[in-house]
Amino acid sequence: MEKRRKHEIHKQLSVGEVAQRSGVAVSALRFYETRGLIHSWRNAGNQRRYARDVLRRVAVIKIAQRLGIPLAEIHDALSVLPEKRAPSAKEWHQISDRWREDLDERIDKLTKLRDQLDGCIGCGCLSLNTCPLRNPDDIASEDGPGPRMFDPQ
Amino acid sequence: MEKRRKHEIHKQLSVGEVAQRSGVAVSALRFYETRGLIHSWRNAGNQRRYARDVLRRVAVIKIAQRLGIPLAEIHDALSVLPEKRAPSAKEWHQISDRWREDLDERIDKLTKLRDQLDGCIGCGCLSLNTCPLRNPDDIASEDGPGPRMFDPQ
DNA sequence: CCTTGACCTAAACCAAGGTTTAGATCTCAC
DNA sequence: GTGAGATCTAAACCTTGGTTTAGGTCAAGG
Numbered sequence: 510m511e512k513r514r515k516h517e518i519h520k521q522l523s524v525g526e527v528a529q530r531s532g533v534a535v536s537a538l539r540f541y542e543t544r545g546l547i548h549s550w551r552n553a554g555n556q557r558r559y560a561r562d563v564l565r566r567v568a569v570i571k572i573a574q575r576l577g578i579p580l581a582e583i584h585d586a587l588s589v590l591p592e593k594r595a596p597s598a599k600e601w602h603q604i605s606d607r608w609r610e611d612l613d614e615r616i617d618k619l620t621k622l623r624d625q626l627d628g629c630i631g632c633g634c635l636s637l638n639t640c641p642l643r644n645p646d647d648i649a650s651e652d653g654p655g656p657r658m659f660d661p662q
Numbered sequence: 663m664e665k666r667r668k669h670e671i672h673k674q675l676s677v678g679e680v681a682q683r684s685g686v687a688v689s690a691l692r693f694y695e696t697r698g699l700i701h702s703w704r705n706a707g708n709q710r711r712y713a714r715d716v717l718r719r720v721a722v723i724k725i726a727q728r729l730g731i732p733l734a735e736i737h738d739a740l741s742v743l744p745e746k747r748a749p750s751a752k753e754w755h756q757i758s759d760r761w762r763e764d765l766d767e768r769i770d771k772l773t774k775l776r777d778q779l780d781g782c783i784g785c786g787c788l789s790l791n792t793c794p795l796r797n798p799d800d801i802a803s804e805d806g807p808g809p810r811m812f813d814p815q
Numbered sequence: 816c817c818t819t820g821a822c823c824t825a826a827a828c829c830a831a832g833g834t835t836t837a838g839a840t841c842t843c844a845c
Numbered sequence: 846g847t848g849a850g851a852t853c854t855a856a857a858c859c860t861t862g863g864t865t866t867a868g869g870t871c872a873a874g875g
Contacts, residue, residue: 534863536863537863539823540862540863540864554822555870556821556823556871568796574862577772581861601783602783605779606783609776615772616769616772619772620769622729623762623765626762629758630754630759630762643721643724677852688851706841707840708840708841708853709840709852710853732832817873818874819872819873820871821870822871823870823871824867824868824870825868827867828863829863829864829865830861830862830863833858834857835859836855838855839854840852840853841853842850843849844847844849845847
């Protein structure tokens with residue numbers, strides 16, 4: 510509780526406090542700042558100070574990272590969100606819907622890939638120049654039949 | 663046909679020929695060689711020469727890349743495959759089954775993530791310190807309730 | 816007042832998967 | 846045999862998402 514006192518006294522957070530409470534390394538927080546994902550001001554001694562709202566922002570960043578969204582896109586998404594208040598349901602929807610679509614596309618792509626692989630495993634894939642796995646864009650081989658994937662046995 | 667003559671005369675392929683026929687850049691082929699994914703010998707003038715079988719190997723590499731398998735793992739998988747003949751169905755199975763599992767896991771992970779996101783979008787997510795999206799490992803927050811994601815409106 | 820821990824910056828470093836560049840050498844068709 | 850185009854090497858560079866290090870400054874309890 511000794512250590513907690515500081516937190517209770519001022520509403521601003523130091524970078525170390527944000528790190529501890531958000532579970533993100535100090536170096537990562539500074540990195541996010543260079544990328545414009547979070548913001549801070551400086552105290553008299555040039556140290557970063559954060560509004561408590563930064564914790565929400567960092568939480569959103571962490572979620573987006575888990576979803577596999579690149580930081581640049583997270584940045585764009587966050588620029589929709591207000592800095593000093595909680596976003597409205599509508600604002601959150603705007604962002605999460607976009608990420609949801611992104612996720613869907615990736616799942617779709619992987620699923621199609623899996624189906625192609627299954628086809629290729631199952632069928633023996635003796636005619637690999639027509640195999641969808643080898644010809645993702647359905648471009649006919651320009652140089653005669655390619656090598657077969659494996660021996661007919 | 664002029665240019666084709668060279669191909670027809672010798673069964674060995676130069677790096678440029680492999681690049682053209684496989685659709686992989688020369689620089690990438692050299693890179694794969696440094697990683698031990700493909701092999702070549704040198705001619706009298708120190709230029710790389712490849713057996714035609716390298717084309718099959720590169721095809722497998724390309725497929726694996728599409729599946730999202732890192733080169734180091736592709737290397738491990740390829741070390742199972744023979745260099746100078748087409749792999750047997752069994753050998754191909756050994757590899758493709760592994761990749762299939764890998765793919766499955768990733769699809770699973772993304773699907774779970776999508777479901778969590780859906781839950782979070784749908785439910786309003788007012789209690790974010792218990793939200794599965796924010797607490798992937800189900801660890802209780804140690805520092806009181808976190809900030810809510812958005813306003814109840 | 817002083818020491819220790821937190822903080823500051825810039826720059827280097829890491830992984831993956833290559834590409835680009837520079838400068839030298841080889842090959843081949845004519 | 847010669848010039849163009851292909852190839853060679855090593856090293857630098859690129860992106861993404863940071864971490865580490867070095868050398869200094871700040872803050873605060875005792």
